[in-house]
Amino acid sequence: MRHIEDLARTAQARSIPRYSSFLSDREQALAKAALDRAGCTAFRFDGGYPQAERRLVCIEPEDSWSDSPLRCVRLECRQLAGAQPPAHKDYLGSLLGLEIRREALGDIVLPADKPGTAYVFALETVAQLICQELRQAGRTELTCSIQPLEELPEFPEADRQTQTATVSSLRLDAVLAAMLHCSRGMAAELIAAGRVEINHLPASSTHAPVYEGDVFTIRGKGRFGLAALPGKSRKDRFIIEYFQY
Template identity: 70%
Template sequence: MARSIDTQQSAVRGFVPAQNDEERFLMRHVEDLARAAFGRGIARYSAFLSDREQQLAQAALNRAGAPEESCRFEGGWPDAERRVLCLEPEDCCPASPVCCVRLRCRALAGAQLPVHKDYLGSLMGLELRREALGDIVLPPEEPGVAYLFALEPAAALICQELRSVGRTEVTAQQLALDEVPEFAQAERRLQTATVSSLRLDAVLAAMLRCSRGMAAELVAAGRVEINHLPVSSAHAPVYESDVFTVRGKGRFRLTALPGKSKKDRQIIEFFQY
């Protein structure tokens, strides 16, 4: 596809303040953690946070004046999406609450192995709260093996109680974080399309390969989120690096806006998770 040269920097969505009582409570909680940690010199940790919650937590830390060098997010592996906020003042004794549980399936040869939603469903069946659980990694080089990152009490419960995922028997073993292998980078196929404008319905239609009318219907039905926030307008503007979650269809990231095509349409680059 021919592209024009476009040196103008793409617009990026700015920070979106807390949108509801739950998000405002999270920010107040993070400020309380910061006051306790840096007022008393004792390490403090949050539960697992989504990327949206991490943005809110960082804003709360900035508001509280927390020292940047003593604050970090830890998910148990380098590319973690869900992470724990770690507040570790100088001279404290840090002890990360993140643990890893390795699950091995006892499946017959040729049997269908559990997928991500099967593992998550079985964990919810143990009445674990979502904030106690981090990422679930299924390395393609280890079929039948899953690595679950969790807070320490949840990890202990998983090892004691989880015996099957779906109809497949599993064995659980807790690992130290330095025993977790390096996972291969996920291969994501970058796709390119052109759109008439950077409106949600146009971009969503290109990603889903459907009509703009169908994309608008998905938005109206409440099935679309941008950066984990519900969106109600099909005309909403979209920005580079936005993440689109479409219930029942998948999740997509708009990675780049390279410029205009010869027909003066906006080029977008994206991938599906």
């Protein structure tokens, strides 16, 4: 937050644009608070496409030029017949293998209608490095090229399958156990170990109430959204509808 405030003060004092590295959704919430505290209003979040999860803070005072470091690299697989194209983890692992810091990378998009093609959003210098050095993802050879942002295809919304479960109470441990298909004891252990966040804030109590629209991040397990609370079942248990990001 101090870093974002410093960027905002520099941008406003010198009327020049300033940009952060890529931020997670939690970091974006903290950045928004820091910008509000600094009295900065000339900012936006940009991840390269409308549905981006990881995004830059772009602080651009009025009459300043735009100098965004955001770039996109298009990766094309040279895959053998019948071979499966690389998955998200394969691309990310290969990129981190180049000793690229995670905050220099944005989303990695694998369009369902273009198997074997991936779009990597990155800072400008990193995008150049990817084009020069990245040759494969997993065991699949790649070709890389800079993709102009204005020529990006329209990426469809992620298809998230909603699941339904019943819980004895709308407590964090009970809901977490249902989402992870584990025991409440195991869910309690995850909470006690500091591995659970609700709406990007650490959760420390198994008794914490949950509400419709909450987002649960479980380190090492994934991220889940509580889509709806339709009511109770015939056995007087609470019905929850949720999905995994």
